[in-house]
Amino acid sequence: MSKQPKxxxxxxxxxxxxxxxxxxxxxxxxxxxxxxxxxxxxxxxxCRKGFSDGMxxxxxxxxxxxxxxxxxxxxxxxxLLFRFIQYIERQVVLFxxxxxxxxxxxxxxxxxxxxxxxxxSVSAENKMELLRKYLKEFKVRIVLTAHPTQFYPxxxxxxxxxxxxxxxxxxxxxxxxLLAQLGKTPFFKHEKPTPYDEAVSLIWYLExxxxxxxxxxxxxxxxxxxxxxxxDNNIINIGFWPGGDRxxxxxxxxxxxxxxxxxxxxxxxxxxxxxxxxxxxxxxxRGTEERMSLLENELYELMIGNPSELTLDDLKTELNSIKDxxxxxxxxxxxxxxxxxxxKIHLFGFHFSTLDIRQDxxxxxxxxxxxxxxxxxxxxxxxxxxxxxxxxxxxxxVLSKVEGKIDFSLIKDDETLKTLQIIEAIKTIQExxxxxxCNRYIISNNQSTLHVMHLFAMLKLVAFQDQMTVDxxxxxxxxxxxxxxxxxxxxxxxxxxxxxxxxxxxxxQTIMLGFSDGTKDGGYxxxxxxxxxxxxxxxxxxxxxxxxxxxxxxRGGPPARGGGKTHNFYASLGPTIEDKEVQLTIQxxxxxxxxxxxxxxQYNLEQLIxxxxxxxxxxxxxxxxxxxxxVMGNLATLSYKAYADFKAHPKFISYxxxxxxxxxxxxxxxxxxxxxxxxxxxxxxxxxxxIPFVGSWSQLKQNVPGFFxxxxxxxxxxxxxxxxxxxxxxxxxxxFKTLIENSMMSLSKSFFDLTKYMSDDPEYGPxxxxxxxxxxxxxxxxxxxxxxxxxxQEEPSGKASISxxxxxxxxxxxxxxxxxxxxxxxxxxxxxxEAQIKVYEKIVMRSLFGNINASRNSx
Numbered sequence: 001m002s003k004q005p006k007x008x009x010x011x012x013x014x015x016x017x018x019x020x021x022x023x024x025x026x027x028x029x030x031x032x033x034x035x036x037x038x039x040x041x042x043x044x045x046x047c048r049k050g051f052s053d054g055m056x057x058x059x060x061x062x063x064x065x066x067x068x069x070x071x072x073x074x075x076x077x078x079x080l081l082f083r084f085i086q087y088i089e090r091q092v093v094l095f096x097x098x099x100x101x102x103x104x105x106x107x108x109x110x111x112x113x114x115x116x117x118x119x120x121s122v123s124a125e126n127k128m129e130l131l132r133k134y135l136k137e138f139k140v141r142i143v144l145t146a147h148p149t150q151f152y153p154x155x156x157x158x159x160x161x162x163x164x165x166x167x168x169x170x171x172x173x174x175x176x177x178l179l180a181q182l183g184k185t186p187f188f189k190h191e192k193p194t195p196y197d198e199a200v201s202l203i204w205y206l207e208x209x210x211x212x213x214x215x216x217x218x219x220x221x222x223x224x225x226x227x228x229x230x231x232d233n234n235i236i237n238i239g240f241w242p243g244g245d246r247x248x249x250x251x252x253x254x255x256x257x258x259x260x261x262x263x264x265x266x267x268x269x270x271x272x273x274x275x276x277x278x279x280x281x282x283x284x285x286r287g288t289e290e291r292m293s294l295l296e297n298e299l300y301e302l303m304i305g306n307p308s309e310l311t312l313d314d315l316k317t318e319l320n321s322i323k324d325x326x327x328x329x330x331x332x333x334x335x336x337x338x339x340x341x342x343x344k345i346h347l348f349g350f351h352f353s354t355l356d357i358r359q360d361x362x363x364x365x366x367x368x369x370x371x372x373x374x375x376x377x378x379x380x381x382x383x384x385x386x387x388x389x390x391x392x393x394x395x396x397x398v399l400s401k402v403e404g405k406i407d408f409s410l411i412k413d414d415e416t417l418k419t420l421q422i423i424e425a426i427k428t429i430q431e432x433x434x435x436x437x438c439n440r441y442i443i444s445n446n447q448s449t450l451h452v453m454h455l456f457a458m459l460k461l462v463a464f465q466d467q468m469t470v471d472x473x474x475x476x477x478x479x480x481x482x483x484x485x486x487x488x489x490x491x492x493x494x495x496x497x498x499x500x501x502x503x504x505x506x507x508x509q510t511i512m513l514g515f516s517d518g519t520k521d522g523g524y525x526x527x528x529x530x531x532x533x534x535x536x537x538x539x540x541x542x543x544x545x546x547x548x549x550x551x552x553x554x555r556g557g558p559p560a561r562g563g564g565k566t567h568n569f570y571a572s573l574g575p576t577i578e579d580k581e582v583q584l585t586i587q588x589x590x591x592x593x594x595x596x597x598x599x600x601x602q603y604n605l606e607q608l609i610x611x612x613x614x615x616x617x618x619x620x621x622x623x624x625x626x627x628x629x630x631v632m633g634n635l636a637t638l639s640y641k642a643y644a645d646f647k648a649h650p651k652f653i654s655y656x657x658x659x660x661x662x663x664x665x666x667x668x669x670x671x672x673x674x675x676x677x678x679x680x681x682x683x684x685x686x687x688x689x690x691i692p693f694v695g696s697w698s699q700l701k702q703n704v705p706g707f708f709x710x711x712x713x714x715x716x717x718x719x720x721x722x723x724x725x726x727x728x729x730x731x732x733x734x735x736f737k738t739l740i741e742n743s744m745m746s747l748s749k750s751f752f753d754l755t756k757y758m759s760d761d762p763e764y765g766p767x768x769x770x771x772x773x774x775x776x777x778x779x780x781x782x783x784x785x786x787x788x789x790x791x792x793q794e795e796p797s798g799k800a801s802i803s804x805x806x807x808x809x810x811x812x813x814x815x816x817x818x819x820x821x822x823x824x825x826x827x828x829x830x831x832x833x834e835a836q837i838k839v840y841e842k843i844v845m846r847s848l849f850g851n852i853n854a855s856r857n858s859x
Contacts, residue, residue, distance in 0.1 A: 006106060007796040013102035015804065017167065018095055025094060025179045026087075036083040040811065042068055043084060047814045048807075056757035057817035078839060081815050082846065088812045089850040090182050093156060095808060096593075096853070097163035099801065103599045106797060113607040115220055127617055132226060134616050136233050137580055140608050142595070143239030143356065143552070144205070145587040146198040146249075152592065152853065154201055155185050161208075164597060187849055195252045199242035199260040203267050205591060206352055210238060211271050213601040215344045217609075222343065234346060236605060238353035239440075239583070240264070245358045246422065247444045254421035261355055261429040261437055266303060268352035272315070273299040275341050282334045287325045291318065312350050312434060316342065351437030355429065357422060358442040358475075361451040367419045368454045371411070378410050382461065392450050399453040400497035406461045420462050426470060427463035435469050442512055442552075446474035447481050449491040456498065468501055473552060475512035479522040479640070482513065482530040486537035493545040502547060509547050510583075511538055514554035520693055523643030523709045524746075528739055529636035532577075539578040552583040570611040573735070574623035582612040624733055631717075631729045632736060638716050639709030642774070646708060651767040658824070659755075659764055660696040661816070664845045699851055701754045701813060702771050706746025711778030718781065730785055740782060744791045747779050748802050749855060754813055757821075805854040816847035 004012075026037035043064050050060035065077055072080065099106075110116045122131045152160070159182050166174040193201070214236050222231055243260025246252040276299055280292040295318055298310040323338045372383050382404040387395065411417045429438040441459070443451055452474055459470055476485040489511070492498045502509060513534060519527040535551055542549035570582050586595060595601040624632065646652065656662045697704045717723045729736050752775060758768040779791065792799040819840040826837050 005796075007800060009106050010102070010797040010800055013105045014095075014099050015800070017098050017102070018804070021094055021098065021167070021175060021179070022091060024176060025090065025183075028176075028180050028183055036080065036087060039068065039080065040084055040087050044807075044811050047810050050814075051753040051810075054753075054756070057754065057814045058757075058821050060814055061818045078843075081818075081843060084811055084815060085843070085846050085850065086183075086187075088809060089187055089853070090179075091808050092805070092850050092854045093152075093160055093182060094163070094179070095805065097160050098167055100160070100164045100597045100600065101167040103597060103603070107599075107603055109599070109603060113610045114603065115217065115224075115606045115609065118610045118613075119224055122617065128225070130617060131613070134613050135221065135225065135235060136231070138235065138609075138613055139233065139581040139583075140236050140605065140612055141239050141354075141552075141581065141583040142605070142608070143241060143583065143585045144202045144353070144591060145585045146195065146202070146242035146245055153187065154204065156182070156187060157201075157204065157592070159185060160592075160596075195243050195245075195249065195256050196259055196263075199240075199263065202240070202242055202591070203263060203352075205595065206238065206264075207267050207271060209595065209598060209601050211268075211344065211348070213595075213598050213605065214238070214347055215340060216598075216602060217605055218343045218347060219340050222339070228339075236609070237347065240353040240355050241358065241585075244355045244438070246363075246419075247358050247360045254418060254425045257355070257357070257422060257425045257438075258428060261351075261425075261433055264352040264355065264437070265350050265433050266305070268348050268350065269299055269303045271348075272341070272345065273303050275344070279334070279337055279341065282337065283322065283326070285326070285330045285333075287329065288322050291322055295319075312345070316345055319345070349434050349436055351433040354436055354440065355438040356440050356442055357426060357438070358444060359419065359422075360444040361446050361454075363415070364419070364443065364451065364454050364458075367413075367416045368458070370413045370416045371406070371420075371458070374410055374412070374416075375406070378407075380404070380410075382406075392448065396449055396453050396491070396495065399450075399457040400495055402457045402460060403465075404461055405465060420458065423459055423462040430469060439469055440471045440473055440510060442473045442475050444475045444514075445477055445481075446488070447484075449488050449495075452488070452492055453495075453498075456501070467504065471505055471508070471510050473510040473512050475514050475554065476534065477514040477521070477554075479526060479530050482534040485511070485513075485534050486541045489538060490541050490545075493541070493547060499545075507547050508550055509542060510550045510552055512552040512554060519705050522640050524706055524743060525639035525710055525713060525739065526636045526643070529632060532735060535573075535577045539576060542578065548580055549578045550581045550583060551578065553585070555584045555586075570608065570614075576623050579612060579616065582608055584608075622734060624735065627725075628729045628733050628736070631725050632733070634716075635713040635726070635729075638713035642709040642712035646770065646774075649767060649770070651764060655764055655767050656693075656696055659700070659758060659820070661699040661820070661844055661848060662692055662696040664841070664848060665692040665695065695848075695852065698749070698855060699813075699816065699848065701749070701751035702775070703746040703750045704771060707743050707750075707778045708771070708774050710743055711774050711776075711781055714781040714785065715777055718784075723784070726785060740785065741792075741795075743778070744782060744786075745798075745802075747775070747782070748791045748799065749806065750775060751806065751813070754817060809851050809854045812847050812850045816844055816851070819843040819847070 026040065028037070046064045046067070047060055050063065055063070061081075065072060069077065069080070108114075118131075119128075122128055159178055163175065163178045163182070166178060217236060218231075218234075221235060222228060240260075243252060243256050273296065276292065276296050280289070280296055283289060283292050295310075295315070298308050299315075301308040302310055319338060319342055323335060323342070326332060326335050326338070369388075372387055375382055376385060376387070382402060384390075384398060387398060390398065406420060408417065408420065411420065426438045426441070441455060443455055446452065452472055455472055456468075459468055459472075464470060474485075474488065476482050476488075489509070493502075513531045521527070522530060531553075538549055538551075570579070573579060593600075594604045694705050714723075714726060717726045730740060731737075752772050755768065759765050759772070761768070783789070783791070786793070788794070790799075792802070822840045823837055823844070826833055826840070
């Protein structure tokens with residue numbers, strides 16, 4: 001039977017169910033303020049009509065109270081606004097759960113981009129052998145980061161999971177109970193989580209989602225593409241940053257890193273233990289039952305931390321022996337279950353996921369200066385006495401040949417000691433959990449060869465004198481650093497010591513490219529184009545020196561940080577960019593929205609695998625045409641100039657400080673990391689982290705990082721009567737098409753009526769108008785470029801989802817702006833009413849949660 005259109009499936013399985021279950025939710029009697037559930041729809045309608053009539057948020061809130069709640073005291077009005085916030089937060093949870101439950105219905109689980117579809121198209125073209133060859137080397141790695149954009153505490157995540165299951169089964173009684181539970185479960189954390197808390201939260205996904213979805217995907221590939229034969233390549237794996245990402249997070253200590261690695265090992269062994277227990281109930285045959293019992297006991301001892309001699313190799317060997325007995329003596333009964341467990345062991349080892357270490361090059365530089373000074377003062381001969389008088393290239397030569405071992409007792413500086421102890425921890429983790437457990441160190445803000453060699457030398461001097469089993473991954477972020485990246489890498493490739501290190505690592509070099517600071521630095525088009533060109537140059541230079549470069553993309557969640565439909569990006573890259581592996585960061589609410597359930601996890605992983613190998617299997621050449629490169633480069637330059645001028649506007653920083661929610665992010669207690677890098681009193685643009693930066697624009701519903709400069713660049717071609725050049729680029733370049741589609745998503749999530757009142761502000765009105773004008777131009781010209789009559793016209797279900805989510809939080813946004821305006825007024829009064837200011841600040845802070853969660857990929 002043919003499927004109904006995707007939008008119809010969405011309306012039936014998501015929108016209709018939300019309307020039904022939201023009706024139930026609104027009548028539940030669980031709050032102290034009377035009639036909240038009755039009044040919220042009235043307030044929602046007041047907001048909707050108010051904005052369409054050109055009213056500002058303050059007038060909308062005041063008119064609501066005058067019309068419907070005139071007798072309420074000011075204190076009672078505030079209480080009702082807080083209740084509205086709580087209700088709306090939970091409406092977002094309900095919508096998330098319904099959308100998760102409907103995922104396999106709305107999305108075609110066997111459609112384009114899935115493994116089944118890939119296999120069928122490859123079979124039809126007689127390219128199965130080529131696909132097998134490629135899958136023997138190709139890998140996809142998603143790296144879970146601790147970036148604080150997930151506002152749901154663990155208890156709420158559990159409710160979402162249970163609610164999703166109940167909705168799938170249409171279990172009304174259970175749904176009713178879970179909605180009541182949701183109403184009484186607090187969302188706000190009174191204390192900031194530790195990095196270990198963050199790790200535990202994300203390990204939940206490893207244990208409950210990825211363990212099965214990764215296993216199922218690998219089983220499918222083995223059975224249907226490799227005809228049941230063994231695959232040496234693991235194809236899909238997970239990276240992990242909580243507990244290892246020290247960039248700007250002083251709370252990630254060596255002890256935390258070791259503790260997280262230990263928790264990862266405990267969790268994967270717990271999963272193996274459960275599977276072995278289940279298998280033992282089936283393998284009740286002569287020659288297998290006792291052996292399964294012994295395995296179960298050994299895994300149990302390992303799981304609870306007791307001494308056990310069971311190694312990873314022992315576990316594989318024993319299961320393979322049991323498998324042989326079953327094949328030879330018991331008609332291969334349940335052999336597929338053993339194969340499935342062996343595949344999981346192949347994927348996850350005793351480490352579950354690879355714990356990356358990350359630190360900023362500027363922090364390393366301080367540590368390294370202190371280390372050299374300390375060693376020289378002690379009389380050590382590891383470094384020459386004139387080290388600091390040497391040129392950078394001479395210092396690189398010294399670091400290439402450095403030998404010795406650091407005596408930790410000499411080190412007095414706490415940060416230097418922690419940095420060295422982290423390196424020691426890498427060695428310890430490898431010894432306990434295997435090399436895959438922790439074998440990569442990312443250097444943020446990498447600008448030079450010297451930055452890489454600082455780490456190279458420290459690794460050798462601390463724990464890796466004999467063999468360096470750690471990959472060094474420089475992260476190039478700013479536009480300037482991206483332009484110079486290939487020169488840095490050529491210096492490294494031609495350095496004999498570093499080249500020898502690469503040879504010991506199978507001549508593979510990981511290079512991370514970061515969208516976050518690239519977009520913040522250069523704007524949307526320039527960041528994406530700079531990364532594209534950097535990848536081409538890095539591919540060329542790496543191939544020249546016979547090094548396989550692995551690009552690790554710091555993609556984040558929203559289009560402004562390289563997110564959006566990421567698989568479209570990988571499918572759009574031509575042969576000039578190395579594509580042996582796809583690696584990208586997944587963070588915050590993007591983890592729960594794209595990979596939070598078995599269905600969404602499997603679907604999105606399959607999309608990444610398919611898009612990653614697509615280029616190698618198709619006959620068409622996706623490289624960008626010369627005339628397109630010129631247009632794309634010009635668009636990026638024009639966009640960059642517009643964004644740079646905007647960023648240099650005297651009101652840019654103060655607008656974010658005084659008119660947005662930027663300063664409230666640190667009060668939400670959602671992440672362990674400070675909201676800015678530096679220790680300066682005032683706000684310095686360079687110290688501003690990408691997440692609160694992008695998130696603050698999102699809260700204003702002015703998604704500047706995802707569109708600013710695009711309209712100006714397009715208008716240049718319109719004014720020159722050469723718009724057909726851009727239209728040709730859009731039609732013939734998948735890369736540019738994907739950029740525009742993701743920018744449309746940013747525009748779709750913008751709502752300038754919310755802040756229209758700012759246009760009359762004597763201080764910030766002209767600045768607001770600059771943003772709004774760019775939005776209007778960008779929207780008009782993107783519609784002209786695509787030939788659409790409305791944004792996201794070709795993605796009706798995605799557009800519908802955004803529309804409903806934006807509608808749900810409309811009252812929340814209104815309350816937030818109302819409170820921000822009140823704070824501005826109260827701060828001008830003399831004397832200041834500090835108690836009142838705190839109340840409204842709390843309203844702003846609490847309103848952040850629902851807005852971010854509803855947007856799913858906005859920070």
